[in-house]
Amino acid sequence: MTQFYHRPVLLEEAVAHLVTGAGVYVDATLGGGGHSFQILNRLKETGHLDRSLLIGIDKDRSAIQAASGRLEGFGQHVLLTEGSFAELDAIVHSATGPDGAPLDRIRGMLFDLGVSSHQIDRPERGFSFQRQGPLDMRMSIASGRLESSLSAGHVVNEYDEAELARIFFEYGEEHRSRQIAKKIVETRRQKSIETTGELAEVIRRCTLRNPVEQTKTLARVFQAIRIEVNGELSELSDALEQAYNLLEPGGRIVVISYHSLEDRVVKTFFKEHAEEDWGPKGVPLKEPLRRATMKLITKKPLLPGEEETRENTRARSAKMRVAEKI
Template sequence: MVADMGDGETDVQGGPVRHIPVLLQEVLTALEPASDETIVDGTFGAGGYTAAILEAGADVVAFDRDPDAIAAGAAMVEASGGKLKLIHARFSELLDHVAEASLDGVVLDIGVSSMQIDEAERGFSFMRDGPLDMRMGQSGVSAADVVNRAKPSDMTRIFGILGEERHAGRISRAIEAERQKAPFETTRQLAGLIEKVSPRRPQDKIHPATRVFQALRTYVNDELGELARTLFAAERALKPGGRLVVVSFHSLEDRIVKRFFQDRAGKASGSRHLPMVAERQSTFTLIGKQPVTAGEAECEANPRSRSAKLRAGSRTGAPAGKADADILPVPNLAALAALGG
């Protein structure tokens, strides 16, 4: 299953969507922000979660890798009276800016923001023609670099694994043939080719380019690796009783969050035929029934919430576990590292 990208003019990947914080009340219920607390909003975006946390009385340290989001948040920082600190950095770098065991909460809304989608020049949308970019931080390898320079076999892996695109091989071969004539430069150029190679069927609810665009965006921004690193960092940054709340939008993200909480809230166990394994202390206890999903009213008002899943945990007093990415289902797609050169 991929993120629900919607259809028509409310397509999260391609159409205009007014920024509405997803699962806001559910996030606040799990996070329990209060006066004299410090909460990290790892995905500031348009400041929806941050504004609600500030209103509850807590201080906020917010992160965003997008310089446009940082600039747009300056007015909120000014109005906060010193209660909001806005940092231009990836959320995985939070321990470079906060001390270990110092936070009362961390909230993450994983994925692209509606503001980025609405700006054609950022290249996230195939409904609005713009440069084939997709870089949240506006630096590094772009989506155009991938489709113009990557081997077809590597593109097939990216589209198939990160986008769960069943026609990944066919699309990759078509891209290779087309780029021999002219490089891909715009979103509509790529989307148009995908429509020809894999035309939309009447029963399809999403545009045929949706999964490829999702895969490119996820790869270009190393979204799954960033998520994994941030979960381990948040574990170290939270004080006992601190809450970690994560909202994800497609199955690859949710699997990582689910596996992290399972590992950190579970107990080590061994086979009855083998020597007893020492019990490992849990570093999180799960908060409520999981995952939490949006109700019918929110899905109607905000299409982006349809695929959202919230998982949350409360930090115990046990020492943080080892930051071992092997325990999480993060695909190894390092083959295109040379594109950065």
């Protein structure tokens, strides 16, 4: 079995909120299969597994291989697909349930966003400023080959100064975005920036000597580049809309996010569907122009407890939101 280390965050909480009965459940960010394994166990414990299917999606083939070994005991109740969760509609409609019937509805969908521990810990993937590796950051791997044409190296060495500053500010919320973009362009005129270490050194020259501040800035800039390379925010918006359209009444969407940009997308989407539209103020209406089609199960995001954040540093920034289709 392929080794794919990833420690699921908010595992018990996510599964408890997601599983509400028999049906089709989608783990949109399969990783090593930790959440999927728990979802299937919960369905088995509650007597719903025979009438249920778990669809696991991941861009990374090594994740699919690892999860297939972990979940093989659940047989026909598992369908693993290599791809993007932005392709959810096509993935669901091309599948069949345990009874052989085509699928057109799902009971629940789980997103555990961000980069897996396995990806961060592999220097050759280029996600971490703490490990020397090529400037890559592409999440999609097939047969050992990175499929996406856009890499972190292309962004860093080919984007103009204004575009670099924009993504650092918009996707990293970095207040030194212009200064860092300028320094990158100046540096690459002499020699292209090829590794995570070289990029980190350029960024450090634009920050205070305080190690804590340097680390925060590095994290924000690397996050911004990763989001740009993988189109993460647009894919999330597309996937949420598709999940909503596929969700049956009473079904739930559970999202675990790790930074404010992701959380804002999720919060806005849930809020738009959970609020009624009564039109302009001062115009009396007997009925709303648009009724709420979802209800918020979590009014405020659920956060990991002290024990989990102590044992798993990745959990510190996690927020979980849950909404149910009416």
